Amino acid sequence: MADVGQISSSLDGSGEHGQGARQESGHAYVGHSVLRPDLLEKVTGAAVYCVDLRRSGSASAKIVRSTRAHARILAIDTDAARSAPGVVAVLTCDTLTGLCSRFGHIVADHEILANGKVRYYGEPVALVVAETEAAAADALELVQVEYEDLPAVITAEDALAAGAVLVHEVDLPLLDVDNLSPGEGAGSPEGGPRVDNVAHEVTLEWGDVDAAWESAAVVVESSMHFPMLYAYAMEPYNAIASYANGRLEVDSTAQHPFMVRDDLARVFGLPLSAVTVRAPYLGGGYGSKSYTKVEPLAAVASWHVGRPVKLVLDVEESIYTTRVDSAVVKVRSALDADGRFIAREFDIVMDSGAYADNSPLVIAKSVNRCFGPYRVPNLRVRGRSIYTNTSPASSYRGFGAPQGVLAGETNLERAAEELGIDSAEIRRRNLVQPGEEILQGKRGIDADLPADLEMLLSALKMGEPSNTKWYGVGFACSASDAGAFPVSTAAVRVETDGSVIVLSGSTEMGQGSRSLLGQIAAEEFGIELRQVAVRQSDTGSTAYERTTGASRTTTLAGLALQRACADALSKMRAMAAEVENVDIDTITQCPGGFSLEDNRILRYGEIVKKWFGASAGEVTGVGTVRRSGVTKQMPPFWEIGMVGVGCRIDPETGAVTVEQLATVGDVGFAINPQAVEAQDLGAATQGLGLSLFEELIYDGPQVVNPNLVDYRIPRMRDLPSRIDLMLAERRDGVGPYGAKGSGEGSLNPIAAAVVTAVARAIGRWPDRIPLTPERVWRLISDRTDDE
Amino acid sequence: MSVTSLEIACTVNGNSITQAIDVRTTLAHWLREDLALTGTKVSCDVQICGACTVLVAGEPVSACTYLAVDVDGKAVTTIEGLARDGELHPLQRAFVEKMALQCGFCTPGFIMMAKALLDSTPQPSREEILEHLDGNLCRCTGYAPIVAAVEQAARVLQGIKAGENG
Helix, strand or coil: CCCCCEEEEECCCCCCCCCCCCCCCCCCCCCCCCHHHHHHHHHCCCCHHHCCCCCCCCEEEEEECCCCEEEEEEEEEEEHHCCCCCCEEEEEEHCCCCCEEECCCEEEEECCCCCCCCCCCCEEEEEEEEEEEHHHHHHHHCCCEEEECCCCCCCCHHHHHCCCCCCCCCCCCCCCCCCCCCCCCCCCCCCECCCCCEEEEEEEEEEEEHHHHHCCEEEEEEEEECEECCCCCCCCCCEEEECCEEEEEEECCCCCCCHHHHHHHHHCCHHHEEEEEEEEEEECCCCCCCCCCHHHHHHHHHHHHHCCCCEEEHHHHHCCCCEEEEEEEEEEEEECCCCCEEEEEEEEEEEEEEECCHHHHHHHHHHCCCCCEEEECCEEEEEEEEEEECCCECCCCCCCCHHHHHHHHHHHHHHHHHCCCCCCHHHHHCCCCCCCCCCCCCCCCCHHHHHHHHHHHHHHCCCCCCCCCCCEEEEEEEEEEEEECCEEEEEECCCCCEEEEEECCCCCCCHHHHHHHHHHHHHHCCCCCHHEEEEEEEEECCEEEECCCCCHHHHHHHHHHHHEEEEEEEEHHHHHHHHCCCCHCEEEEEEEECCCCCCCCEHHHHHHHHHCCCCCCCEEEEEECCHHHHHHHCEEEEEEEEEEEEECCCCCCCCEEEEEEEEEEEECCCCHHHHHHHHHHHHHHHHHHHHHHHCCCECCEEEEECCCCCCCCCHHHHHEEEEEEEEECCCCCCCHHHHCCCCCCCCHHHHHHHHHHHHHHHHCCCCHHHCCHHHHHHHHHHHHHHH | CCCCEEEEEEEEEEEEEEEEEEECEEEHHHEEEEEEEECCCCCCCCCCCCCCCECCCCCCHHHCCCCCHCCCCEEHHHHHHHEECCCCHHHHHHHHHHHCCCCCHHHHHHHHHHHHHHHHHHCCHHHHHHHCCCCCCCCCCCHHHHHHHHHHHHHHHHHHHHHCCC
């Protein structure tokens, strides 16, 4: 085996971080690879995750799940379970009388407990609450459910067929449409009858696509199948809820605690202020913990039994809670003889499972992201999210980009092949320049893609092996309209000793936001990092944050925090002028305080104490971000993906080994360069997993590989032998210091890069991923006749 | 009537414990729920991911599928037992410095598994590190920083040893 895992990056770990290839930041705390304080807690076992929480007097819940894909529930017999040892209560949908028993932030189509029928194998039907988890588990099998089977639609193709059985009979109204433009509502306000299984449809069109095919030098048609995936955040979904005296408190594995709060308030008819949702450290998210998951189940259990209730899922149950949308994407591109696009047409069909969850947004984003950061004068995209009788799909790192970009970029490669133009050159001819629009009326591209491409190419060139037999190189790029809807707030509290508490609603799920927000506050106040404490994700006491997703924290939460710091500084400056009885214009900020005309320095703590006239008090600063000023134009920023791989194929087995990986993180400004590169490598590695190994497989009504034995994710030995992680920092983002978000970019185009590398090595184009040894071997075998 | 609980005596992170344990309790459950040592994490539940790795008599085991009663008479070491007087173990320090973790859920298992390696093989080759840690899953980092952290810790531990001997 080759030397595995040699990393070339600006931070190979020895000595001072964040130097090398990077320019000096000119800042004291941001732009430096500081040690993340959360990591210190995590390596000792002291860090508290939701699953580690205990509440005195709490009971445990376990879920009785449907054993049918689609069936009417005729009866549920809970008597035996109720009288089992240790059982406190058994809840069914009938127990929820008086509550709004459905949730869902876009379409409230999701029954907390199946109501009248089940729509997928694994759907929660009843909830057993017991003194211990073991007692609850023992009682599960005593709950008898009588079903009457209905025909089931397990694939999107089945669900779209004429006369297909309906997964949902009622067309419910959209609740949250902020992010769904362009597109149409999936339902009328009154909720009329449904006529098909299309959960959401989005179209995007400009120019005259139909006229383009005639004038083209080449028209290339291709289609790609993107697999059904499981994000596998290593901490499975769990929550602990306590309902008492008209107040609900929930700790959960939620990326977006504020949106979960909104759903729970609707379920119980409570004021938002009566519901508190907290998210401690999350054991991974990757989009899969966006929006409401198990919180309503734990909450209704606590409401019913009058005690705190803890609910912890295992991996199989997590797979039956949320998985990733699979997709079939058909592409047709027309190019002129020079390889320039004349037109592109996409048809995206996603299998979104039994409930909408966030899939309407995933399809909307896929429509925007599939055609690439290119000049496309004529475009037509149709995207449909389809209800099927399978586990519900929702957000996953990249939000529709991985599905769309795989098809779009491999289609471009095939066009290049037909035209005899190399992969780099055809991109140079089509890539947009900085500032150019790719979505009409939206923000121009705030990145230099042609320059990023050249960085990538030079790294790939350096990694070229001498033996190129059965070896292929592939690269791909993408641009995602990232940041979601810009609503963000932050608060800072300056204490009497000049230390600072940051309040943010953004969740720490591994990406490093706690450390990053601390760096920004330290920079703005000119105080040491250890003087800053960051409190996050408690709807009762931290500032509001809409979501932790779409790579938005650095840009939007960071901007809100910068403004909160400015607000506190401005207040303290005025307070200093008042207590010193001097003109405010004579006071200037210096690290840790303000300097006066007579060169005296007033520390922040002194100002607080003098103004309050005691050794007490606090100054609060608040910052907000909305669709105004630099964040008026959508999207808030574009997240760039620019990755390449070198793959070696074993012709005997079809096994693919990724020998080289190169990424360019076009992030504007890296607040913690080591953390940005870590995100890029992590995202790329997840992308290698879905390119080569990962796929949930339905055989009949249920998943045949709902566990980590049969669902294979990347392991240490899969590490590429050469890794080049590069950062492009041009301060071209709207975020703090010119920063833009990262975390999804290096995943989005990587499957296209792998497919291209393999196609180049074996001389055949795959039409699906993952590229398992068997699939690659079959493609090779098919072509042995002409070798 | 079948036996439902057994009294065991063992040490956990150096502390002696004698306790009657339900025979079907896993070691992970016992550590987390009865001893409140929640640093040991459970993820895959089927001995695949390595997140629950602890040392029993110096050997790494998956606590999710190891019965608690089987530690009778043995010494158990968990992630909470590594730091000495607030001083991080060189593996813990290296994991932080190399950013060999992000969400951190797999980390206790990785560190315990790496400790087992360095206890038996103080100067492992890169190949030996990969071989030894291939059974631990991480979904955040892409693994390369973990390899770098184990290599750094091995160097630091060798230095400490050389200092003690010299």
